[in-house]
Amino acid sequence: MKQKQLAAMMALAGLTAVVMTDATAQETIVRIGHSGPLSGAQAFSGKDNENGARLAIEELNAKGVTVGGKKIKLELVSEDDQGDPKAGVSVAQKLADGGVKYVVGPYNSGVAIPAARVYSNAGVVVASVASNPKLTQQGYKNLFRVNASDTQLGSKMALYAAKELKLKNVAVIDDRTAFGQGLAEEFKKQARASGMTVAGHEYTTDKSVDFTAILTRLKSKKVEAIFFGGYAPQGGPMARQIRQLGLNARLLGGDTICTAEMGKLGGDAVGANVLCSQGGALLDKAASGPAFKAKFKKRFNADPDVYAASYYDAANMFVQAMQQTNSIDAGKVGAAIAAGSYQGVAGTYAFDAKGDMKSSPVTIFTFKGGQPVAITSF
Structure with a gap:
């Protein structure tokens, strides 16, 4: 068979043969896709x-x-899903049509939930940090959540608020995204179970910047804290407006406000008054955490943000499973991941029947000097 014909056939299978200089050795290219918001307000997370x-x-x-x-060469194929469900489904189809069989992402729950069907139909192995419980409740094989779910993030923030902060009267705001709604509902459920009163549940969007009317209503209810189910581009301005209105309430949230971007956008309004929950153990206390942070800083001239280590771990997990099975077949690799365990930088990745991590610690953070600072893990 001619070399061009062979290459064409392998490309259809998601592989590309590359002839080496000695004309006898070959290496197989395996492409790993990435779907995330590389433009817009959340681009800082997507790029990280x-x-x-x-x-x-x-x-x-x-x-x-x-x-x-056989020698394997890995290639990253990164696509901008804009944090938008429609764009995310298009990206999923593009990656699947291009023969990509391994994907890290999507980042947003609202993108990951509908895109999961496309990936499943194409036999793609997916590792996502999207936290809405609905993602893994769809029953798709080879879909793995490499992070805590909203159930863990929201409920543990509520437990901390009740047991450690001794709060009694709280409120909730969500941005109506799949992520924000799911997170807020889990917080609200646990808050009530822990004896707190949820005095109000307000709604905004993931494009809003003015929260004055919402916050004014909550001020009249004398809430001690507001839990925000949403992202840092809204969380930062919200913290500023809480201060401007003289609302004496803490701002609580999930992993998407546990980022330096929150401090950047909120300025001096983001400090000990802001707390957030993030899946995973503390990188500084993890065995290989400090080394990862140093490598990341050297390569990209920036500190890793919330989920860089999880994406790093996911790519390594894919390759470990390939080597365990002596195969790059996505079905075999997915089965090995489902049945096995991988020790990464951010934690131990072992999954239940739905594809959720069997154990994912949650860390509570506050802010100091515009940077998230860990308080405790549980």
Whole structure:
């Protein structure tokens, strides 16, 4: 068979044969896709996640990867899903049509939930940090959540508010995204179970910047804290407006406000008054956490944000499963991930029947000097 014909057939299978200089050795290219918001208000998170995967792929290629006695070269195929469900489904179809069989992302629950069907139909192995419980309740095989779910993030923030902060009267705001709604509902459920009164539940959008009317209503209810189910581009301005209105209430949230972007957008209105919950153990206390942070900083001239380590771990987890099965077949690799365990930087990845992590610690953070600072993990 001619070389061009062989290459065409392998490309259809998601692989590309590359002839080496000695004309006898070949290496197989395996593409790992990334779907995330690389433009718009959440681009800082999308790029950070992408860089986590990129660092893993660069390290693996530099070290040399062999699967079943054959050399493998990894390539990152990164696509901008804009944090938008329709765009995310289009990205999923593009990656699937291009023969990509491994994907890290999507980042947003509202994107991941509908895109999961496309990936499942194409036999793609997916590792996502999207936290809405509905993601894994859809029953798709080879879909793994490499992070705590909203159930864990929202409920543990509520437990901390009740037991440690001793709060009695709280309120909830959500941005009506799948992520924001899911997180807020889990907080509200646990808040009530823990004896707190939920004095109000307000709604905004993930494009809003003015929360004055909502916050004024909550001020009249004398709430001690507001839990925000949403993202830092809204959380930062919300913290400023809480201060401007003289509302004496803490601002609580999930992992998406546990970021330096929150401090940047909120300025001096973001400090000890803001607390957030993030899945995973503390990088500084994890065995390989400090080394990862140093490598990331050297490569990208920036500190890793919330989920860079999770994306780094996901790419490495894919490759470990390939080597365990001596195969790059997505079905075999997905089955190995489902049945096995991978020790990564951010935690131990072992999954239940739905694809959720069997154990995912949650860390509570506050802010100091515009940066998230860990308080405790549980």
